[in-house]
Amino acid sequence: MLEMRSLSLSVTVRGRTVRAVTDVSLAIQPGRVLGLVGESGCGKSLTAQALLRLGEYQGVRREGGDVLLDGSSLFSMDQQTLRQVRGGRIAMIFQEPMTALNPVFSVGTQIMDVIRLHLKLNKAQAKQRALRLLADVGLHDGESLLAAYPDALSGGMRQRVLIAMAMAADPDYILADEPTTALDVSVQTRIVALLRKLQQRRNLGMLLVTHDFGLVAEMCDDVCVMYAGEIVEQAPVRDIFDDPRHPYTRALMQCRPESVARGRPLAVIPGQVPPPGRWHRGCRFFDRCALADGACETHPALDCWQRGDHRARCVHAGKEPA
Ligand SMILES: Nc1ncnc2c1ncn2[C@@H]1O[C@H](COP(=O)(O)OP(=O)(O)O)[C@@H](O)[C@H]1O
Ligand SMILES: [Mg+2]
Missing domain, CATH: 3.40.50.300 (P-loop containing nucleotide triphosphate hydrolases)
Incomplete structure (x- = not known):
């Protein structure tokens, strides 16, 4: 291995x-x-x-x-x-x-x-x-x-x-x-x-x-999603597609051409990946995330949300998407 x-x-x-x-x-x-x-x-x-x-x-x-x-x-x-x-x-x-x-x-x-x-x-x-x-x-x-x-x-x-x-x-x-x-x-x-x-x-x-x-x-077979220098979600491939938990993963999935109706423009995640040295001290996705609040001011651990071998580095990962 x-x-x-x-x-x-x-x-x-x-x-x-x-x-x-x-x-x-x-x-x-x-x-x-x-x-x-x-x-x-x-x-x-x-x-x-x-x-x-x-x-x-x-x-x-x-x-x-x-x-x-x-x-x-x-x-x-x-x-x-x-x-x-x-x-x-x-x-x-x-x-x-x-x-x-x-x-x-x-x-x-x-x-x-x-x-x-x-x-x-x-x-x-x-x-x-x-x-x-x-x-x-x-x-x-x-x-x-x-x-x-x-x-x-x-x-x-x-x-x-x-x-x-x-x-x-x-x-x-x-x-x-x-x-x-x-x-x-x-x-x-x-x-x-x-x-x-x-x-x-x-x-x-x-x-x-x-x-x-x-x-x-x-x-x-398995997927690691990276954002700003760290893994933010890790799961068997099925779970990434069927039940993405991190808002970043969900945003990436919505940007797929397949998930957008024909003739409609592709979704983009507003903003940019912060470069090394410019990360938010809490959740590094903070500035681009619709769910960000005071709870995200502390840097979350990868096992913040976990089910089996599916993990997500987000305090709001348990919420259902809007
Ligand atoms: N040798 C290097 N020296 C300085 N900065 C680097 C170097 N390699 C990568 N970086 C910076 O580190 C960040 C991550 O780079 P990289 O691993 O190439 O990203 P990715 O492959 O996901 O596009 C980027 O902001 C990039 O500019
Ligand atoms: Mg590269």
Whole structure:
């Protein structure tokens, strides 16, 4: 199991160090998909990157908590073990297939580098594996693809190549950060189907970062909703759709195209996600919430409202929506 326990992170904004993620706990289990949802700027990518300790290269600091892979702390691993974990046990698929590939090297060089970093294979074996991986992600003209440069590929093909690279060393966990956001809608559907197939066939544990509830419904078993650097609601996927409890989750659900009558404008949540350092000291959704009152001046705990494994960080979560 890949587990995050009470993790807090800080970033430096204009010389000031501020909390950007606080007290996030979540677990990714083999064969299950955990969705991490919320508007842009909520801290989803920081959280996903912390599962591989990637943020520390961009000035992100761990202020507390831990990440455990089968019980071992990623933060007490030596660099060599960490390199094996990255890509070997846990692989990441980023949002931007355009920038995640290096334009200077051929697709073949990049895939085979990953394969040979993690598996003891000679060049010919690595090439065979690369061709099989490409076929697995639906790219059948493998030989000419290996010789191609990223520039020559469409967005959808690049994302398939990145998925093939993520699968190169047979990882147990995949962290996918908005893997389809940068793609055309028709391509998105096919990439989602591919991810789903690979996840099921290989029994992968997956973290899917997205703001697309359609994708959540299709892919996820469990959902964490993030707002202003913390989890505000956590539940099995059914409960998120059938019985959302946090006003933020309810607002997000009302913004879905499916929940709006045809021809009517899409609902939007007024206001913006406050950036790190600008959070309300009580409930961080205070300024945008119709239910906010004096009781919300104190920062609520995630188990403020709880039923089974459904939790909501809101003192008014027990109220029925108007
Ligand atoms: N390396 C960094 N340095 C400073 N601020 C950062 C850094 N990374 C992210 N942030 C800030 O932290 C907040 C959360 O970012 P992020 O995790 O990327 O959000 P999301 O993925 O949910 O859109 C944003 O306000 C962003 O500007
Ligand atoms: Mg992001």
